[in-house]
Amino acid sequence: MMSKISYLIVEKSYVIRSGLTQILTSFPETGNIEEIDDIISFSEKFSEKKPDVVIINAKLIEKNPEVIFEIRKKNVALKLVVFVGTRRADDDFPAFDLKISVDEAKNTIIEKLQNLMSEIIPAEKDEISDELSDREKEVVKQIALGKTNKEIGEILFISPHTVITHRKNITRKLGIKTVSGLTAFAVLNNLIKIDEAL
Amino acid sequence: MLITKDLKLAEVILRNYHLIPIVSRFGIQFGFGDKSVAQICEQYNINPVFFLEIVNAFNDKDYLPYEKLKKIPLSQTVNYLLKSHHYYNKVKLPDIENLIGRLEWEGEDADRNKNVLQKFFGRYLKEVKEHTANEEKEIYPYVLELEKNYNSEKPSSTFIENLTKKSIKDYADTHDELNAALLDLKNIIIKYLQPAKNSEVTKQILTETFKLDEDMKDHTKLEDNVIVPVAVMMETELKKRS
Numbered sequence: 001m002m003s004k005i006s007y008l009i010v011e012k013s014y015v016i017r018s019g020l021t022q023i024l025t026s027f028p029e030t031g032n033i034e035e036i037d038d039i040i041s042f043s044e045k046f047s048e049k050k051p052d053v054v055i056i057n058a059k060l061i062e063k064n065p066e067v068i069f070e071i072r073k074k075n076v077a078l079k080l081v082v083f084v085g086t087r088r089a090d091d092d093f094p095a096f097d098l099k100i101s102v103d104e105a106k107n108t109i110i111e112k113l114q115n116l117m118s119e120i121i122p123a124e125k126d127e128i129s130d131e132l133s134d135r136e137k138e139v140v141k142q143i144a145l146g147k148t149n150k151e152i153g154e155i156l157f158i159s160p161h162t163v164i165t166h167r168k169n170i171t172r173k174l175g176i177k178t179v180s181g182l183t184a185f186a187v188l189n190n191l192i193k194i195d196e197a198l
Numbered sequence: 199m200l201i202t203k204d205l206k207l208a209e210v211i212l213r214n215y216h217l218i219p220i221v222s223r224f225g226i227q228f229g230f231g232d233k234s235v236a237q238i239c240e241q242y243n244i245n246p247v248f249f250l251e252i253v254n255a256f257n258d259k260d261y262l263p264y265e266k267l268k269k270i271p272l273s274q275t276v277n278y279l280l281k282s283h284h285y286y287n288k289v290k291l292p293d294i295e296n297l298i299g300r301l302e303w304e305g306e307d308a309d310r311n312k313n314v315l316q317k318f319f320g321r322y323l324k325e326v327k328e329h330t331a332n333e334e335k336e337i338y339p340y341v342l343e344l345e346k347n348y349n350s351e352k353p354s355s356t357f358i359e360n361l362t363k364k365s366i367k368d369y370a371d372t373h374d375e376l377n378a379a380l381l382d383l384k385n386i387i388i389k390y391l392q393p394a395k396n397s398e399v400t401k402q403i404l405t406e407t408f409k410l411d412e413d414m415k416d417h418t419k420l421e422d423n424v425i426v427p428v429a430v431m432m433e434t435e436l437k438k439r440s
C-alpha cells in the first residue's frame with residue numbers, strides 16, 4: 001500500500017494556516033497535516049513527525065535561515081516549500097523546492113502543490129519494492145563480515161547515520177533484523193562465502 | 199472461548215491442541231477421563247486460578263490476565279517458568295535442531311545451505327541457553343528471595359541494603375533479541391532458502407518454529423508483565439519499610 005504524504009505547516013497566521021490545510025486536504029494523497037505557529041518548536045516537531053513536505057513562511061526564517069539549511073542537508077528527500085508575502089514575490093530561496101505566494105490564485109497554488117506531490121510519489125513507490133538496492137546489498141555484505149556501522153561508513157564513504165538508515169530499510173525489506181539473520185541471508189544470496197562469515 | 203474451572207479438561211484440549219505442551223508443563227498426564235479443570239488441579243496440587251490464567255492467556259492472545267496473575271505468589275509463576283525453560287532447552291530446541299540436520303538438497307549448494315541454517319540455529323540456541331541460565335542462576339533466585347523478604351515480618355537488613363545496588367529493573371528489556379531471531383528464522387526459511395528435497399521437513403521446521411515463538415512470547419510476557427512489575431513493587435515497598 002502506498003503511504004500518504006504528510007505535511008508540516010509553519011505559519012503565524014491562523015487564517016493562512018487554515019487556508020493551506022483546506023487546500024491540502026482536498027488532495028487524496030494527503031495524509032497527516034501538522035500546523036505550528038512559530039519557528040521555535042519547528043526542529044522538535046520536525047523530528048517528531050518526519051513530514052514529507054514542510055511549508056514555511058519566509059518571514060519566520062529571516063532571522064535564522066540556518067535552521068532550513070540544516071534540515072535540507074540532513075533530509076535530501078524532503079520537499080521544502082516557502083510561503084511568501086506580496087513584497088517578497090521576486091526573492092530567491094535556493095534551499096527550497098517550491099515557492100508559493102499569498103496573492104496567487106487558488107488554482108495556481110493547487111497546480112504547484114500537485115506537481116510537487118508527483119515528485120514525491122514515484123520515489124515512494126521505489127521504496128516499496130522489496131528488492132535490495134546495490135548499496136543495500138553492499139551494506140548487508142559488510143554486516144555479515146562483522147563490521148560495525150562506523151567501519152561500514154568508512155568503507156563505503158557514507159556517514160554512520162546513513163548506514164543506520166540503510167539498515168532500517170534492509171530490515172523492512174527482508175524482514176530480517178539480527179546480525180546472524182542478515183549473515184545467513186548474505187551467504188544464501190552469494191553476497192559472501194560461508195567461511196568469510198562472521 | 200473462556201476456559202473455566204468447571205469445563206472438562208478433555209474438552210478444552212480437543213478444542214485447542216496448542217494447549218498440549220502447556221498442560222504437560224503442569225505435570226498433567228493424559229488419560230484423565232472426564233475430569234473437570236478443577237478436579238485435575240486438585241489431583242495435581244495446582245493452584246486452579248493460576249492454571250486458568252495461564253491456559254486462558256495461551257488460548258486467547260487478547261486475554262490479558264496480568265492483573266490477576268500479579269496477585270499470585272511469584273514462586274508459583276517462577277516454578278512454571280522453570281518448566282518452560284526445560285521444555286525449550288531439552289525438548290523443543292533439540293527437536294528443531296534435529297529437523298534441520300535432516301534437511302537435504304540437490305546440487306552444489308547443499309552443504310552451504312545446511313551449514314547456514316545450522317550456524318544460525320546454533321547461535322540462537324546458545325543465546326537461549328545463556329539467557330535461561332542467567333535467569334535460573336540470578337534472576338529467579340533473586341525474585342524468590344525478594345518475595346520471601348517482602349512477606350516476612352522481619353526482612354533481612356542486608357537484603358534491603360543491597361536493594362540500592364541491585365534492582366530487577368536492570369533485567370528488563372532483554373527479550374527483544376531472542377524474539378527477533380525466531381522471526382528471522384521464519385523469514386529465512388519462507389523467503390530465502392532454496393527448496394529442500396524433503397520439503398516435509400521444511401514444513402515441520404516452520405510449524406515448530408511458529409509454535410515455539412508463540413510459546414516463548416507468552417513466556418517473556420509473564421516475565422516482563424508479571425515478574426518485573428511485581429518485583430519492582432516489592433523492592434519499593436521494602437525500601438519504604440526500612
Ligand SMILES: [Fe+2]
Pocket residue numbers: 279283330333417421
Ligand atoms: Fe525465561
Ligand SMILES: [Fe+2]
Pocket residue numbers: 329333373418421
Ligand atoms: Fe526471559
